[in-house]
Amino acid sequence: MKGVLTYMHRDFIRWIRYRVGVVSALVLPAAWLIFVGLALPVQFTGNYLDFITPGILVMTILTAGISSGSLLMFDKILGFLNKFLAMPVPRESILVSKILFITVRGILQTTIILIIAVLIGATILNPLQYGLIYLILFLFGVFIAAFSTTVALYLNDHDSFAAFTAMVTMPLFFTSSALMPYDVMPEWLSMIAHVNPLSFAIDAIREIGTGAIPIFPIALLMLFAGVILILAGHMFRKLTV
Amino acid sequence: MTAIETADLTKEFGSLCAVDSLNLNIDGEIFGLLGPNGSGKTTTVLMLTTLIRQTRGSASVCGYDTLKEPDKVRGCLSYVPQDMAVDTNLTGRENMLIFARLYGIDNPKDKVDELLGVMDLSGRADDLAKTYSGGMRRRLELAEALVHEPEVIFLDEPTLGLDVSARKKIWQYIHNLNKKGMTIFVTTHYMDEAEKFCDRVGIIDNGKITALGSPAELKAGLMSDVITVRIEGEYHPVNKDGILYVGNSGDEYSYTSENGSEALPVLADALKISGNNVMAMSIHEPSLDDVFLQSVGKQEEEQGFEEWKYRLMLRRR
Numbered sequence: 001m002k003g004v005l006t007y008m009h010r011d012f013i014r015w016i017r018y019r020v021g022v023v024s025a026l027v028l029p030a031a032w033l034i035f036v037g038l039a040l041p042v043q044f045t046g047n048y049l050d051f052i053t054p055g056i057l058v059m060t061i062l063t064a065g066i067s068s069g070s071l072l073m074f075d076k077i078l079g080f081l082n083k084f085l086a087m088p089v090p091r092e093s094i095l096v097s098k099i100l101f102i103t104v105r106g107i108l109q110t111t112i113i114l115i116i117a118v119l120i121g122a123t124i125l126n127p128l129q130y131g132l133i134y135l136i137l138f139l140f141g142v143f144i145a146a147f148s149t150t151v152a153l154y155l156n157d158h159d160s161f162a163a164f165t166a167m168v169t170m171p172l173f174f175t176s177s178a179l180m181p182y183d184v185m186p187e188w189l190s191m192i193a194h195v196n197p198l199s200f201a202i203d204a205i206r207e208i209g210t211g212a213i214p215i216f217p218i219a220l221l222m223l224f225a226g227v228i229l230i231l232a233g234h235m236f237r238k239l240t241v
Numbered sequence: 242m243t244a245i246e247t248a249d250l251t252k253e254f255g256s257l258c259a260v261d262s263l264n265l266n267i268d269g270e271i272f273g274l275l276g277p278n279g280s281g282k283t284t285t286v287l288m289l290t291t292l293i294r295q296t297r298g299s300a301s302v303c304g305y306d307t308l309k310e311p312d313k314v315r316g317c318l319s320y321v322p323q324d325m326a327v328d329t330n331l332t333g334r335e336n337m338l339i340f341a342r343l344y345g346i347d348n349p350k351d352k353v354d355e356l357l358g359v360m361d362l363s364g365r366a367d368d369l370a371k372t373y374s375g376g377m378r379r380r381l382e383l384a385e386a387l388v389h390e391p392e393v394i395f396l397d398e399p400t401l402g403l404d405v406s407a408r409k410k411i412w413q414y415i416h417n418l419n420k421k422g423m424t425i426f427v428t429t430h431y432m433d434e435a436e437k438f439c440d441r442v443g444i445i446d447n448g449k450i451t452a453l454g455s456p457a458e459l460k461a462g463l464m465s466d467v468i469t470v471r472i473e474g475e476y477h478p479v480n481k482d483g484i485l486y487v488g489n490s491g492d493e494y495s496y497t498s499e500n501g502s503e504a505l506p507v508l509a510d511a512l513k514i515s516g517n518n519v520m521a522m523s524i525h526e527p528s529l530d531d532v533f534l535q536s537v538g539k540q541e542e543e544q545g546f547e548e549w550k551y552r553l554m555l556r557r558r
Binding site: 002003007009010013014018080082083084085086087088 | 287290291292312313315316318319320321322323324325326328330331335339342343344345
């Protein structure tokens, strides 16, 4: 566990020193929230901001996490990984630290988005509801971070990986329930949106907003995250033998 | 307990045999594994540091088998790869603290201060590592490798890409560490450095050790002078008493003889008569470069090997 924290500490310092990276990670979701949340003329809901905030939160986790598989890939390419692997620290802690770092970093960003949302008029929820939102964002974050790391380890090439993340990010977002409810979608889109993992997280957060506790979606996200974690662990072990 | 021991250590990548039946016994010394790029040096280090698994054979570091007790092996060694992996956006001190914490040192801050001092980095410890020169980054890596006081250190091409004075300094530190009792395993393709600083060297080519011993012992396998001839165009071998062919690298052909200044004109004439276009000749004392040429040549012509040895023995009498 100490190893995990030290590895995370390293990634945090490196992230914070790239100030442009920190700012840009916040500008995109904030722009979505403000320009789309406040400006789009929609009829299907009274407070569109309340409707779109869960979508933007999940999108923030997605964009923060999907390209982060490159963290482990670059450690490998630049020779850090071999140094770390030759240490008596449990090897899995490298993988765990990367996934946790990516997730926690995403959660820090979503916190700022949440604050902005409340400032510009989103409904304030009770602490339990926020706690549940964070639980869902955390599970979804682990899912995305592990997914991204697995793909990066599999592709093992930075250009291919960049092309991959550029390819999946926007389609995943637009085919989810982030921007509109299922009943106003065209049927083909609604079908895709129902199986899009982003929708599970978004719908679950919306359910929390109505006062319910979404046990089934939380369990499902746990299952997703667990399966991808096992896959990531498998890829990592293949790399390190 | 021997610091590093291998028995028939072999690594195959598909049909390519990168390291072929390596038998080494290294303890308390600076051991240099020499060879050209792609000869199997790094593969050997990766096996000894538990980063890849061998195909056959066994290896032990500090008495622990690399396959059976990899955690214990990792606990007693340090590995500095050739990539210069230093976090450039962290200060030297931050880089070191990460390693100290990963190794679970009791007083990480004190240990880091001490080692920064040992490596002469105290003055720049709080600058970002991207402002460091190549030599300083290498020293920082060495300092990182020392935080847990390892018994064995593996250095893969530690002086690659450094200028002359930085190289000298790195070797100085390596020497000091060895004096404190650390076993040091270095790979390099700089023969001159190995000759000066290693207690013992192994020359590896195509995955096989072709010569093993102290630089002086290995050089004693040659006669007292080496004559190097640059020949343009086709090479026609010559055969003269008292002059032995060592090997060639590119268009430079080397011979060895007990008395170089007498052998040189004889050799020059012989080469001309055989139809060689001699461009330049020089005499020098045997160096590891010559040992390398000799050992590689031996390996290439297996059947000529015994005769070669026999003739050399006759000459030396």
